[in-house]
Amino acid sequence: MRQQPIAKVGLLVLATATALVACGGGDGPNYPTLSGERPLVIGHRGASGYLPDHTLEGYRKAIEMGADFIEPDLVATQDGVLIARHEPNITGTTDVSTRAEFASRKTRKVVDGVEEEGWFASDFTLAEIKTLRAIQPMADRDQSFNGKYQIPTLDEVLDLARSEGAKAGRTVGVYPETKHPTYHVNLGLKLEDRLLATLARYGYTTKASPVIVQSFEVSNLQYLRTKTQVRLVQLVDADDVKADGSMSLVAPYDKPYDFAVAGDARTFASLLTPAGLKEVKTYADGVGPWKPYLIPSRQVDANNDGKPDDLNGDGKIDDRDRVMMAPTSVVKDAHAAGLFVHAYTFRSEAKRLASDFKGDPKAEYQLFFDLGVDGVFSDFPDHAKAAREN
Structure with a gap:
């Protein structure tokens, strides 16, 4: 998932959430999720609020x-190995720019219709990638671990989940995202077949497997559905959130890139309409919307001067100066279509929380849990777990 500014949710969710309670299982508490089970905590890129x-x-x-x-x-x-990086362009997440031996690899490539400059994973062999080290891409987060950790392969991530899960006495799932499938196909490096082959080696081929595969594109998910029964999730993006809380849909974040290539007029927002969700259900098990699609937030302009109010008086405008609005019907509509909803991305820094939450990330989680989301992608999984267990 891409990095987004963000804010969130209002207070009249409790009544809405009550109406969303699904038939639960067992003698445990009922949650307003699709299944009635407790919502999942998904470690977004790991524990990325703490480590690279x-x-x-x-x-x-x-x-x-x-x-x-x-x-x-x-x-x-370059040699077709699946590795864990946020983007094909590894400039912002590794120390490659400081490596003199790779200076000549700096180049320009077009990703989803946008030209980028930097160093790209597809120009490196796995052996070369293993000489690089990860860095924290967000400047306001702890940089002290930069240069210490290698870039893992998918196999290494799957092995880790299995071994650490055994130590903890529980199953730990893996939730891979195929990044920019069209871009990779054009390089002759189709991600999906490589992913399926890897999952098959681990015996992960059914809905019961501890794997969920996600993508912002559609045609690759449709292809995957013909090849596997592991759970699939349609991700839903946007460019930004406007001052009034509506979604900004500007290319390349306006629609799945395979829609853009095919000349399909539909946008990401189209996928979250009742009709769109019904179609998503034909090839996926869930949807992964950016949070504002579920509970938007807006800026305040009490003076009607066209400028957002600095609600906390700190001299800058960020998410702390937004207020939560009423929930949309997306969760209810998705559940009605038989789709679970995993929302992204939850971040704990005060500047990334709307004014309603008063700097408390658990208050934001609680609002979304009450709404009925089935899972949350979190940079701070300890905070998500604490809010869920509260």
């Missing part, structure tokens, strides 16, 4: 913090 994204150390920490699933974003190396 997509490292074995970060995934291990997420598991120790109670994550039910860990999430590797997958890109392919």
Whole structure:
């Protein structure tokens, strides 16, 4: 999932959530999820609020913090190995820019219709990738672990989930995202077949397998559905959230890129209409929307001067200056279509929380849990787990 600014949710969710309660299982508490089971905590890129994204150390920490699933974003190396990186462009997540031996690899490539400059995983063999080290891509987070951790392969992530789950006495799932499938197909590095072959080696081929595969594109998920029964999730993006809380849909974040290539006029928002969700159900088991699609937030302009109010008086405008609005019908509509809803991305820093939450990330989680989300992608899985267990 891509990095987004973000804010969230209002207070009249409790009544809505009560109406969403599904038939639960067993003697435990009923949750307003599709199944009635407790919502999942998904370690977004590991425990990325604490350690660099997509490292074995970060995934291990997420598991120790109670994550039910860990999430590797997958890109392919030059020799066709699936590795865990947020994007094909590895400039911002590794120390490659400081490596003199790879200076000549700096180049420009077009990803989803946008030209980027940097170093790209597909220009490196796995052996070369293994000489690089991960860095924290968000400047406001702890940089002290930069340069310490290797870039893992998908196999290493799967092995870690299995071994750490055995130590913890529970099953830990893996939630891979196929990053920019069209881009990889154009390089002759189709991700899906490589992913399926790897999962098959681990015996992960059914809905009961501890794996969920996600993508922002559609045609590759449709292809996967013809090849496997593991759970699939349609991700839903946007460019930004407007001042009034509505979604901004600007290319390349306006629609699945395979829609853009095919000339399909539908947008990401189209996928979350009742009709769109019904179609998603034909090839996927769930949807993964950016949070504002579920509970939007808006800026305040009390003076009607066209400028957002600085609600906390700190001299800057960020999510702390937004207020939560009423929930949309997306969760209810998705559940009605038989789809679970896993929302992204939950971050605990005060500047990434709407004013309603008063700096308390658990308050945001609680609002979404009350709404009925079936899982949350969190950079801070310990906070998500604590909120769920509250």
